[in-house]
Amino acid sequence: MHSFFDTxxxxxxxxxxxxxxxxxxxVLPWALASMGTAWVRITNIAILYVFLxxxxxxxxxxxxxxxxxxxxxxxxxAYVYALLASPHFNLHLPFWLILPIGAGIACMFGxxxxxxxxxxxxxxxxxxxxxFGEIIRIFLNNLxxxxxxxxxxxxxxxxxxxxxxxxxFARRETILGxxxxxxxxxxxxxxxxxxIIIVINLRLQDSRIGRAWEAIREDEVAARAMGxxxxxxxxxxxxxxASFGGVAGGMFSAIQGFxxxxxxxxxxxxxxxxxxxxxxMGNIWGxxxxxxxxxxxxxxxxxxxxPVQEALFGRTLLDPEVIRMLLFGLALVLMMLFxxxxxxxxxxxxxxxxxxxxx
Amino acid sequence: xSTLALLVAxxxxxxxxxxxxxSDVGFTINHGEIYGxxxxxxxxxxxxxxxxxGIYLPDGGEFTFDGDPLSNLKxxxxxARGIAxxxxxxxxxxxxxxxxxxxxxxxVRTNAGVWGAISRNAGARAxxxxxxxxxxxxxxxxxxxxxxxxxxxxxxxxxxxxxEIARALATEPKLLALDEPxxxxxxxxxxxxxxxxxxxxRDGTTILLIEHDMKLVMSICDRVLVLDYGxxxxxxxxxxxxxxxxxxxxxxxxxxxxxxxxxx
Numbered sequence: 001m002h003s004f005f006d007t008x009x010x011x012x013x014x015x016x017x018x019x020x021x022x023x024x025x026x027v028l029p030w031a032l033a034s035m036g037t038a039w040v041r042i043t044n045i046a047i048l049y050v051f052l053x054x055x056x057x058x059x060x061x062x063x064x065x066x067x068x069x070x071x072x073x074x075x076x077x078a079y080v081y082a083l084l085a086s087p088h089f090n091l092h093l094p095f096w097l098i099l100p101i102g103a104g105i106a107c108m109f110g111x112x113x114x115x116x117x118x119x120x121x122x123x124x125x126x127x128x129x130x131x132f133g134e135i136i137r138i139f140l141n142n143l144x145x146x147x148x149x150x151x152x153x154x155x156x157x158x159x160x161x162x163x164x165x166x167x168x169f170a171r172r173e174t175i176l177g178x179x180x181x182x183x184x185x186x187x188x189x190x191x192x193x194x195x196i197i198i199v200i201n202l203r204l205q206d207s208r209i210g211r212a213w214e215a216i217r218e219d220e221v222a223a224r225a226m227g228x229x230x231x232x233x234x235x236x237x238x239x240x241x242a243s244f245g246g247v248a249g250g251m252f253s254a255i256q257g258f259x260x261x262x263x264x265x266x267x268x269x270x271x272x273x274x275x276x277x278x279x280x281m282g283n284i285w286g287x288x289x290x291x292x293x294x295x296x297x298x299x300x301x302x303x304x305x306x307p308v309q310e311a312l313f314g315r316t317l318l319d320p321e322v323i324r325m326l327l328f329g330l331a332l333v334l335m336m337l338f339x340x341x342x343x344x345x346x347x348x349x350x351x352x353x354x355x356x357x358x359x
Numbered sequence: 360x361s362t363l364a365l366l367v368a369x370x371x372x373x374x375x376x377x378x379x380x381x382s383d384v385g386f387t388i389n390h391g392e393i394y395g396x397x398x399x400x401x402x403x404x405x406x407x408x409x410x411x412x413g414i415y416l417p418d419g420g421e422f423t424f425d426g427d428p429l430s431n432l433k434x435x436x437x438x439a440r441g442i443a444x445x446x447x448x449x450x451x452x453x454x455x456x457x458x459x460x461x462x463x464x465x466x467v468r469t470n471a472g473v474w475g476a477i478s479r480n481a482g483a484r485a486x487x488x489x490x491x492x493x494x495x496x497x498x499x500x501x502x503x504x505x506x507x508x509x510x511x512x513x514x515x516x517x518x519x520x521x522x523e524i525a526r527a528l529a530t531e532p533k534l535l536a537l538d539e540p541x542x543x544x545x546x547x548x549x550x551x552x553x554x555x556x557x558x559x560x561r562d563g564t565t566i567l568l569i570e571h572d573m574k575l576v577m578s579i580c581d582r583v584l585v586l587d588y589g590x591x592x593x594x595x596x597x598x599x600x601x602x603x604x605x606x607x608x609x610x611x612x613x614x615x616x617x618x619x620x621x622x623x
Contacts, residue, residue, distance in 0.1 A: 200477050207476030208469055215463045218452035227438030227467025227530050
């Protein structure tokens with residue numbers, strides 16, 4: 001991933017590009033807020049999807065382990081936060097304590113899923129992980145008896161927002177003459193976490209561990225013969241991927257204030273996988289782009305399908321919800337037909353064109 | 360070195376259902392040797408490789424490597440002990456660059472973990488630089504340096520074979536096990552492969568070589584082991600094995616066996 005922000009080759013262009021992106025990201029919530037606070041919320045959810053897609057990318061993109069139950073880790077993170085910061089158990093721990101706990105517990109669940117599936121690959125692994133995702137959801141649905149842990153299908157409500165001392169992320173207030181709504185505060189916080197997560201991912205990919213993941217993806221037998229302990233390295237991929245999901249889940253709980261098992265259905269896993277595949281498996285920037293596109297496009301369609309129909313035909317012919325998913329599906333099919341490797345294919349495919357390295 | 364022997368195999372036996380792939384195979388490879396392993400197709404050469412490198416568990420027998428038993432270790436532990444191999448049907452990491460393939464070979468001799476990767480502390484950076492340097496040296500050593508940044512799958516066939524050797528050498532093996540490295544090569548490529556193998560031996564690595572190219576085997580191997588139907592039928596210097604009637608019979612067929620048995 002040196003073509004982006006490569007300060008060595010073309011420093012002026014790279015720094016200008018970087019500065020432009022930073023400024024855009026800083027100004028973005030104010031521009032969106034002028035269209036309605038809903039758009040800032042949508043952006044926050046999009047950032048959470050970026051976290052999820054990056055986490056899943058470690059498992060699917062780097063290590064090549066097809067995981068169809070990834071949303072389970074999101075659910076684990078979300079419920080850990082909800083249980084430790086809501087009136088349900090009357091616990092109100094601070095978020096900076098719960099997020100690491102959530103990541104840790106999700107990480108444990110990652111190992112729990114990884115351990116029995118070490119010998120499985122491809123279709124077989126996909127089926128088992130799919131089952132795992134459903135098991136977690138069904139547990140959340142039914143763990144209201146005999147002891148009420150998850151409150152079943154009713155879900156958990158009145159979940160605490162993020163708070164540091166008196167600073168409450170959900171409260172609207174004016175700072176330095178600017179009107180900060182709750183979603184805007186969260187946006188900036190998420191942005192910081194996103195930068196950290198992207199840096200972690202970039203560094204992991206270009207490391208001894210990242211190469212070992214890619215070796216397993218390419219040829220597991222050869223990887224083992226080269227001395228890679230495939231068991232540990234695969235478990236590490238599951239654990240790392242899951243902990244990112246756990247962090248994202250905690251944040252989801254906090255911004256929503258309410259969660260129920262309904263938020264963690266199979267379609268969500270499929271959606272995150274689609275983001276990874278569409279963006280370009282194994283390429284961090286591609287995966288981010290995939291996540292942003294797939295979270296925004298349906299929302300944009302939601303607001304445009306009806307007005308466009310009225311302008312064209314004078315009335316609404318098709319139900320917006322139906323046509324939205326139809327267009328969305330069509331876009332996915334076309335994407336896969338014309339760019340099967342994703343919007344931004346993995347960097348290794350481009351390296352062929354570059355000049356050989358000097359020792 | 361306390362003893363001359365690097366690898367001692369005793370009574371290696373392997374069955375697949377009713378097929379006796381290896382029965383009671385024993386041999387000794389000395390330090391610094393190029394040891395040939397030949398036999399007709401299906402004789403059990405690759406099975407022996409797979410048992411040696413931990414891909415299959417043997418049904419009987421054991422290996423002693425460098426003085427210690429090599430009992431039922433996993434392939435990655437075998438590599439850590441100092442046996443590296445290549446594959447008959449090349450198994451490179453196709454979608455990674457040639458250089459990255461060799462860098463992965465360094466995995467087993469390096470330690471940076473998740474924290475090192477994320478923090479990029481001084482130790483991890485130094486190790487990463489050393490991995491890169493060593494991988495480049497090795498890729499240059501086998502003569503594929505020009506294609507260092509190409510995807511492994513885009514390399515020419517002969518270069519892929521050489522790259523696989525570089526990747527195996529990156530694990531710092533005491534014993535390099537090569538499964539038909541000259542398969543599919545033309546005479547020129549085979550000649551340069553021969554020079555490479557001689558260099559590797561000169562630089563201190565013992566070689567176990569499965570090969571069908573008899574000219575190569577006979578000109579380079581110090582000793583040769585001949586397998587047929589999973590049994591050891593001959594062992595000795597290249598010339599001695601070449602003239603062994605049992606070996607000729609194994610290669611030329613059953614009728615000859617009957618005639619020759621009468622004469623020996």
